[in-house]
Amino acid sequence: MTARILDGIALSRTIRAEVAERAAALTARGTRPGLAVILVGDSAASAVYVRNKIRACTEADIHSVFDHMPADTTEADLLARIRELNADPAVHGILVQLPLPPHIDERLVIETIAPAKDVDGFHLQNAGGLLTGTPLFRPCTPYGVMKLLEHAGARLDGAEAVIVGRSNIVGKPQALMLMQGGATVTICHSRTRDLAFHTRRADILVAAVGRPKMITGDMIKPGAIVVDVGINRIEEGPDAGKLCGDVDFASAVEVAGAITPVPGGVGPMTIAMLLVNTVEAARRFAG
Numbered sequence: 081m082t083a084r085i086l087d088g089i090a091l092s093r094t095i096r097a098e099v100a101e102r103a104a105a106l107t108a109r110g111t112r113p114g115l116a117v118i119l120v121g122d123s124a125a126s127a128v129y130v131r132n133k134i135r136a137c138t139e140a141d142i143h144s145v146f147d148h149m150p151a152d153t154t155e156a157d158l159l160a161r162i163r164e165l166n167a168d169p170a171v172h173g174i175l176v177q178l179p180l181p182p183h184i185d186e187r188l189v190i191e192t193i194a195p196a197k198d199v200d201g202f203h204l205q206n207a208g209g210l211l212t213g214t215p216l217f218r219p220c221t222p223y224g225v226m227k228l229l230e231h232a233g234a235r236l237d238g239a240e241a242v243i244v245g246r247s248n249i250v251g252k253p254q255a256l257m258l259m260q261g262g263a264t265v266t267i268c269h270s271r272t273r274d275l276a277f278h279t280r281r282a283d284i285l286v287a288a289v290g291r292p293k294m295i296t297g298d299m300i301k302p303g304a305i306v307v308d309v310g311i312n313r314i315e316e317g318p319d320a321g322k323l324c325g326d327v328d329f330a331s332a333v334e335v336a337g338a339i340t341p342v343p344g345g346v347g348p349m350t351i352a353m354l355l356v357n358t359v360e361a362a363r364r365f366a367g
């Protein structure tokens with residue numbers, strides 16, 4: 081058996097076209113949705129992601145503000161810029177690209193963003209809102225995974241869902257969203273004993289560990305839906321420079337029922353959901 085490929089590029093295009101329509105309608109009513117993206121420092125990978133986010137805004141006719149601040153920006157200066165954007169009526173969403181340089185307290189930065197503009201869904205108020213069922217915004221990556229699962233016709237109710245990874249931006253919010261959908265959720269991580277025991281029970285397997293090709297075909301239940309959140313740059317060998325996921329695609333595709341590729345799976349969905357959140361922020365602002 082060969083798995084069905086879940087095409088995140090195609091689905092993200094559909095979602096972005098819907099976003100563009102909603103943005104145009106808001107603009108016609110006098111509120112053009114706006115997103116501010118702040119990048120501190122010169123990480124090459126971050127620069128690529130940020131550029132993709134800005135381009136996606138432009139294509140959907142969403143106003144964007146891009147602040148590229150130097151790596152030695154002080155925490156105080158970054159917080160001051162965020163407060164300015166909090167007060168700017170042309171900006172409905174604020175995203176500070178992570179990771180930040182080590183001299184800046186990420187938690188403090190996130191808590192300084194107005195919760196109503198926190199389109200990443202990382203603010204404590206939104207994290208707590210997700211825990212209790214009513215966030216203003218959901219984190220874009222796990223939210224995008226939910227859209228991919230919905231589009232794939234995945235049945236969540238009563239399903240065994242296993243997540244590998246316990247981060248605040250993917251693993252934990254993903255668990256809450258899948259649980260909300262009726263799945264029985266297991267979160268595995270670096271301290272889990274016998275990882276394969278858990279992953280082999282999964283009807284839905286989400287890999288978000290940041291370890292290249294760690295999940296192999298023998299760890300997957302035949303017919304399972306496998307979602308690969310990992311984005312790893314291959315360092316050496318014939319494929320140096322290429323991207324790969326946390327799933328060993330070649331062996332997994334022979335066992336799974338459906339699988340997301342890397343690139344072209346979850347990554348483009350993350351950007352699509354950022355635009356969804358931004359338009360939603362603008363719609364609330366417009367009242």
Ligand SMILES: Nc1nc(=O)c2c([nH]1)NC[C@@H]1CN(c3ccc(C(=O)N[C@@H](CCC(=O)O)C(=O)O)cc3)C=[N+]21
Nearest residue numbers: 128129175176177178179200343344345347348350351
């Ligand atoms: N405040 C904040 N919010 C984020 O949402 C955030 C962040 N910081 N820091 C970094 C991660 C990573 N991230 C990605 C988004 C899109 C792709 C994406 O579009 N990937 C393409 C490939 C892009 C390429 O070629 O490198 C794909 O998978 O097909 C990847 C990664 C958002 N992040």
